[in-house]
Amino acid sequence: MTSEKHVSVRDLRKTYSTGFTAVDGISFDIERGETFALLGPNGAGKSTTIEILEGYRDRSGGEATVLGVDPQHGGLDWKARLGIVLQSTGESGNVSVREQLSHFASFYPNPRDVDEVIAAVGLTEKAKSRIKALSGGQRRRVDVALGVIGRPELLFLDEPTTGFDPEARHEFWDLIRELKREGTTILLTTHYLDEAAQLGDRAGVIAGGKLIDIGAIGEIGGRDARTPLVRWRDSSGVHEERTLEPGAVVARLYGASGGEPEGLEVIRPSLEDVYLKLVAGHIGSSAQSTELIQEELA
Numbered sequence: 001m002t003s004e005k006h007v008s009v010r011d012l013r014k015t016y017s018t019g020f021t022a023v024d025g026i027s028f029d030i031e032r033g034e035t036f037a038l039l040g041p042n043g044a045g046k047s048t049t050i051e052i053l054e055g056y057r058d059r060s061g062g063e064a065t066v067l068g069v070d071p072q073h074g075g076l077d078w079k080a081r082l083g084i085v086l087q088s089t090g091e092s093g094n095v096s097v098r099e100q101l102s103h104f105a106s107f108y109p110n111p112r113d114v115d116e117v118i119a120a121v122g123l124t125e126k127a128k129s130r131i132k133a134l135s136g137g138q139r140r141r142v143d144v145a146l147g148v149i150g151r152p153e154l155l156f157l158d159e160p161t162t163g164f165d166p167e168a169r170h171e172f173w174d175l176i177r178e179l180k181r182e183g184t185t186i187l188l189t190t191h192y193l194d195e196a197a198q199l200g201d202r203a204g205v206i207a208g209g210k211l212i213d214i215g216a217i218g219e220i221g222g223r224d225a226r227t228p229l230v231r232w233r234d235s236s237g238v239h240e241e242r243t244l245e246p247g248a249v250v251a252r253l254y255g256a257s258g259g260e261p262e263g264l265e266v267i268r269p270s271l272e273d274v275y276l277k278l279v280a281g282h283i284g285s286s287a288q289s290t291e292l293i294q295e296e297l298a
């Protein structure tokens with residue numbers, strides 16, 4: 001398959017009118033059909049980046065191409081190829097869930113079936129309810145439904161599952177997996193690292209407006225940060241050994257003790273473990289980002 005970049009960003013910069021530089025020279029590509037997770041602490045610059053790519057904000061510098069178009073000059077045809085779930089909930093109207101979705105579906109040339117989308121976000125029982133009468137998590141599901149109704153080629157999801165209960169998050173993951181199977185390209189931001197690990201093919205980590213790591217979900221943080229830990233106990237106390245070959249360590253312990261070592265655990269660092277180390281390692285780059293990162297780690 002030939003590669004086709006659905007998003008291409010080079011040295012992207014955004015300085016707000018306050019003089020604050022929220023995005024400070026980041027570069028990445030997203031291939032067609034790929035799910036890319038943009039991760040980072042509060043205030044890192046994720047939403048600013050996404051909003052530039054959606055065409056909602058102008059950049060101060062650098063290059064950006066989305067579905068082959070500069071987002072600062074994207075017309076209606078280009079917008080119809082995008083699906084957007086903004087960070088803040090905008091839908092609190094006096095219309096029903098089905099009415100709102102039918103209305104939005106009418107803007108697109110090849111929309112999905114309204115009732116199928118309502119079912120996919122778990123709102124069938126609320127299809128006739130007014131949006132303003134829904135709970136926060138249910139309204140968020142409406143946002144997600146509105147983002148996918150137009151059968152987008154590229155879907156932007158800015159913290160899509162905030163306010164979802166655990167069951168709804170798992171249903172949402174199933175919906176995203178289905179969209180991935182259909183070939184949808186997805187740019188996701190989330191503070192749920194398990195969500196990024198479940199859905200993402202690759203991730204970029206932003207802190208203080210800079211990209212501090214980028215790579216396959218299973219490789220973010222590098223080999224050292226991902227080295228498994230073997231932990232066990234014996235009469236002299238608890239022991240730990242970091243090793244790329246945990247099986248060999250376990251075999252050695254078996255040989256030495258003639259049986260199952262007490263309290264044996266093989267711990268593989270999760271994306272969350274790796275991410276927290278990466279972001280903590282970035283502390284000190286600026287007073288403000290340090291404060292934000294510490295808040296996140298607290």
Ligand SMILES: Nc1ncnc2c1ncn2[C@@H]1O[C@H](COP(=O)(O)OP(=O)(O)OP(=O)(O)O)[C@@H](O)[C@H]1O
Nearest residue numbers: 016018020022040041042043044045046047048049
């Ligand atoms: N309109 C604005 N004017 C000035 N500064 C802004 C504006 N919007 C955002 N910022 C600042 O830019 C920085 C990046 O904000 P942004 O919303 O992109 O972060 P984020 O990574 O999406 O954070 P979160 O995880 O909290 O959503 C923050 O310090 C924020 O205060």
